[in-house]
Amino acid sequence: MSRDARWKALLELLVERGRLDVEDAARELGVSAATIRRDFDQLAEQQMLVRTRGGAVVHGVSYELPLRYKTARRASEKQRIAKAVADLVAPGEAVGLTGGTTTTEVARALAVRGDLASGTPALTVVTNALNIASELAVRPQFKIVLTGGVARAQSYELVGPLADGVLGQITVDVAVLGVVAFDVRHGAAAHDEAEAAVNRLLCERAARVVVAADSSKLGQRAFARICAAGTVDTLVTDTAADPHTVRDFEEAGLRVVTV
Amino acid sequence: MSRDARWKALLELLVERGRLDVEDAARELGVSAATIRRDFDQLAEQQMLVRTRGGAVVHGVSYELPLRYKTARRASEKQRIAKAVADLVAPGEAVGLTGGTTTTEVARALAVRGDLASGTPALTVVTNALNIASELAVRPQFKIVLTGGVARAQSYELVGPLADGVLGQITVDVAVLGVVAFDVRHGAAAHDEAEAAVNRLLCERAARVVVAADSSKLGQRAFARICAAGTVDTLVTDTAADPHTVRDFEEAGLRVVTV
DNA sequence: CTCCGGTCTGCTTGTTCCTGCAAGATAGCG
DNA sequence: CGCTATCTTGCAGGAACAAGCAGACCGGAG
Numbered sequence: 001m002s003r004d005a006r007w008k009a010l011l012e013l014l015v016e017r018g019r020l021d022v023e024d025a026a027r028e029l030g031v032s033a034a035t036i037r038r039d040f041d042q043l044a045e046q047q048m049l050v051r052t053r054g055g056a057v058v059h060g061v062s063y064e065l066p067l068r069y070k071t072a073r074r075a076s077e078k079q080r081i082a083k084a085v086a087d088l089v090a091p092g093e094a095v096g097l098t099g100g101t102t103t104t105e106v107a108r109a110l111a112v113r114g115d116l117a118s119g120t121p122a123l124t125v126v127t128n129a130l131n132i133a134s135e136l137a138v139r140p141q142f143k144i145v146l147t148g149g150v151a152r153a154q155s156y157e158l159v160g161p162l163a164d165g166v167l168g169q170i171t172v173d174v175a176v177l178g179v180v181a182f183d184v185r186h187g188a189a190a191h192d193e194a195e196a197a198v199n200r201l202l203c204e205r206a207a208r209v210v211v212a213a214d215s216s217k218l219g220q221r222a223f224a225r226i227c228a229a230g231t232v233d234t235l236v237t238d239t240a241a242d243p244h245t246v247r248d249f250e251e252a253g254l255r256v257v258t259v
Numbered sequence: 260m261s262r263d264a265r266w267k268a269l270l271e272l273l274v275e276r277g278r279l280d281v282e283d284a285a286r287e288l289g290v291s292a293a294t295i296r297r298d299f300d301q302l303a304e305q306q307m308l309v310r311t312r313g314g315a316v317v318h319g320v321s322y323e324l325p326l327r328y329k330t331a332r333r334a335s336e337k338q339r340i341a342k343a344v345a346d347l348v349a350p351g352e353a354v355g356l357t358g359g360t361t362t363t364e365v366a367r368a369l370a371v372r373g374d375l376a377s378g379t380p381a382l383t384v385v386t387n388a389l390n391i392a393s394e395l396a397v398r399p400q401f402k403i404v405l406t407g408g409v410a411r412a413q414s415y416e417l418v419g420p421l422a423d424g425v426l427g428q429i430t431v432d433v434a435v436l437g438v439v440a441f442d443v444r445h446g447a448a449a450h451d452e453a454e455a456a457v458n459r460l461l462c463e464r465a466a467r468v469v470v471a472a473d474s475s476k477l478g479q480r481a482f483a484r485i486c487a488a489g490t491v492d493t494l495v496t497d498t499a500a501d502p503h504t505v506r507d508f509e510e511a512g513l514r515v516v517t518v
Numbered sequence: 519c520t521c522c523g524g525t526c527t528g529c530t531t532g533t534t535c536c537t538g539c540a541a542g543a544t545a546g547c548g
Numbered sequence: 549c550g551c552t553a554t555c556t557t558g559c560a561g562g563a564a565c566a567a568g569c570a571g572a573c574c575g576g577a578g
Contacts, residue, residue, distance in 0.1 A: 034527075112306070146417055150404050151392060162428065293556090312545075
């Protein structure tokens, strides 16, 4: 049985049942459990399903907060950074989140903040990231506002003129940018120019701009520029950041938080 | 019993009863009290419930269970209906999907359609349903356009003036409506007036309007009216539909497909 | 035809994670 | 203050997992 055929069969079974165990799948397809595990992992990497212990579930039916297979690289740095970013947001504020793994961690960190736990919406979250909206939508303490637009498969971000139009109608207290590169001279940047455009617009609608970037992003350049370093108020990064780079940012007027 | 299944069962019991004791839950699910306590703690951390001594209570005012925790009722009817609806859509068209369990099945049926499988976007899907967008976003054969707006936790739908604004800028070939009630005299209806407003707007922007509703919805009335029956071109339902009701719809000029 | 490199699968082993049990700590209640 | 139900914590057994290795398969080059 080829891998193509196996993947197709797995996805069909999964859609049909909502959940599929590794052992069951192995038995039904006549292959070993190890192969099924590899298949599940690879399909999860493509976001075709969500891995759980013992099996897999269709996308959108996962409950686990620490989604184990999604946050692969530098997970602990990202979580520490995310917690620090979450602490910069006060109850009742409107916070804008762009897409990316770091901002997804910020969303999770906001979700477990105790002082936001009570009844009426304690925080308004504006985002163009589909995955963030999906995770937060069930939680009563958040009012979730999504920009419209066309979904980019790679990053789960909504982009395009429709997104721009919605952002033109709202403002936020804090914008949290996830970036792929941040440099004093070249500013913040993303992989894709459409994402950069949406992110730039979100910055312009925000009273405060926070960049969340682990130290590997600092001093780097990337294709699509979002905004100048001077536009950013606060940079949150990890302690592995090069001290010279940090000082450069501070001399440019940014507040730098290292965790 | 897996943790997924346990959490799902716990949340369903909790919403049903408003309060759940550790001991009761342990007995009903056939696991130890210690496990239930750990589950409660983890769910409480995610703000899905509030922990009390001896048990747990539902969180805040949100008594309606979100879509993704609901056990799908009439699943097989919905899947058959969904497949029939998917067959009404031609390759290359733009199709609008509202929220709900039935339209989610329509999205899945579209995703497994063989003639759409190849390379460049074979279908544009416009939706205000977060869960549908999440599931389809990774599939290269779809271009996914999401309306913006505020997310309703219960149905995963985006509503409000931002959604209306985006819908005003696009048109679709087919609109597929998921409804909670559909009657010849009273038209199609939803639970929530904001959802109804978005759905109505989507209808107005569509060349053809399809209602997907299992037979239990027919002849019913619900709070928020979406549109008149005459606005709808095609009704897809299951064979358990009352023949008189079906004839009424046909006399009103609708094409009725039963599967 | 044979050889070779690459890829994939299945097996094995050590590790991690989950659950149930039990003992000690704690909070509510009279 | 003491009693009791409940909770927390540590531990052990078992299930699931990750990684490494060996064999099978495939396609291309000689």
